[in-house]
Amino acid sequence: KNEVEQSPQNLTAQEGEFITINCSYSVGISALHWLQQHPGGGIVSLFMLSSGKKKHGRLIATINIQEKHSSLHITASHPRDSAVYICAVRSRGGGADGLTFGKGTHLIIQP
């Protein structure tokens, strides 16, 4: 069974700060997703990773397959980045490759 751990669970920061959210998982995966959910809102996919690093605007996601770890970074954070960030992994092989989710990181960016 794949376990997905996210840290921190809650994070409050000031506008402009550099933010890092971590995700660790326990078994081999075929893909890792970073998702964003605003209060009362739907879920938006930020990144899908299987190796290396991806960048969209102020968001950067990295993954280390050997260490079973991924990080999501937000540069020059802004109050509109306040949301829940969720890591999800798809296990590799065995035919049962549905997603397993972390508990999410509640991020608040104060102006």
Place this chain on the structure above:
Amino acid sequence: KAGVTQTPRYLIKTRGQQVTLSCSPISGHRSVSWYQQTPGQGLQFLFEYFSETQRNKGNFPGRFSGRQFSNSRSEMNVSTLELGDSALYLCASSLGNRLAGHGELFFGEGSRLTVL
């Protein structure tokens, strides 16, 4: 390009009833997956369909079922509703190519079910 559409958005049922939720994926997407989100358990995978076949199933009782039609639209059904089934039910569509990690997920707004 239209997004993923879920209906109904809100519904209230009583214990013992059954409910059917619908999900229309993005045009061209062949995979639809379903998720349950509750404050206590967070997001949990229910099942995934690809080209009308159930490809994966999460750890939920048999009261939870689904299907996918030839136009890729999907429905999920929950029978004999329990209070604990109150949740936000989300569906996501993707291209579904296993060799490419199934592809990026596009989520609907969800169907919020309240069981009284």
